[in-house]
Amino acid sequence: MNGFERRKQKKMEQIFNVSVQLFFKYGFQKVSVNEIARMANVSPATIYNYFGTKERLYADMLVNWMDKQLEQYESILDSELSFLEKTRKIMLLEAKNLKILSGEFPKLPESDVEGLAQMLESYTEEKVKGFFIKFVAAGKQAGHIHPDLTEEVTMLYFTMFKNELGKYWGAAGEDGQALNIDQLIELFFYGLAGRDA
Numbered sequence: 001m002n003g004f005e006r007r008k009q010k011k012m013e014q015i016f017n018v019s020v021q022l023f024f025k026y027g028f029q030k031v032s033v034n035e036i037a038r039m040a041n042v043s044p045a046t047i048y049n050y051f052g053t054k055e056r057l058y059a060d061m062l063v064n065w066m067d068k069q070l071e072q073y074e075s076i077l078d079s080e081l082s083f084l085e086k087t088r089k090i091m092l093l094e095a096k097n098l099k100i101l102s103g104e105f106p107k108l109p110e111s112d113v114e115g116l117a118q119m120l121e122s123y124t125e126e127k128v129k130g131f132f133i134k135f136v137a138a139g140k141q142a143g144h145i146h147p148d149l150t151e152e153v154t155m156l157y158f159t160m161f162k163n164e165l166g167k168y169w170g171a172a173g174e175d176g177q178a179l180n181i182d183q184l185i186e187l188f189f190y191g192l193a194g195r196d197a
Contacts, residue, residue, distance in 0.1 A: 008050075011042055011050075014041065014042065015040045015042060015046075015047060015050070015057070015061075016060075016061050017040070018036050018039040018040040019036055019057060019058070019061040020061060021039075022036060022039070024100060028054075028058055032054075033047050033048070033054050033057070059115075059116075059119060062119070066127075069097050070127060070128065070131060073090050073093065073094075073131055074131060076089045076090050076093070077131070077134060077135055082142075083138060083144050084185060084189070086138075087139075087185060087189075088182075090135070091161075091162060091165055091184075091188075094162050094165075095165045098162065098163070129155070132151065132154075132155050133151050136149075136151050136154050136155075165184065
């Protein structure tokens with residue numbers, strides 16, 4: 001990467017960092033390109049040159065943010081933690097991220113919500129699925145996921161559980177969630193009968 005590309009990448013990271021803060025705090029409609037440019041120490045023209053429109057900036061910022069979350073998941077999965085502890089950390093992070101994303105939908109114009117939903121679905125298909133296949137393989141190797149279960153069925157189960165965990169997280173708050181996460185992980189892996197059944 002030459003000097004020009006490095007500078008461009010650095011400016012884009014500044015723009016993404018400021019965009020995440022402002023969009024997630026105030027919502028798409030209440031944040032202006034001029035405000036982002038001012039806080040990122042770039043000109044509005046730079047933002048338009050890189051992204052074309054505020055909508056494109058928002059979509060690219062969201063993909064950049066999701067890429068960073070996925071990197072965290074990968075880092076957890078590649079760590080020396082037990083598979084149960086990895087799952088616990090990944091589920092808590094995913095529930096928290098799900099809460100952030102679900103908070104974004106009401107802030108968008110109705111016409112953009114469908115596009116965002118399609119983008120998230122596409123992102124899941126292209127990037128998240130690969131991570132999940134790796135996660136399932138690690139769980140099978142550790143003996144915590146039955147070897148006969150397919151990735152599709154396991155992903156469906158994980159998604160249902162994660163969605164409910166996200167609702168619980170939102171209702172109870174982070175402190176209330178931390179009190180019961182070990183029981184929820186136990187339930188996730190061993191069901192109502194428990195591991196001794």
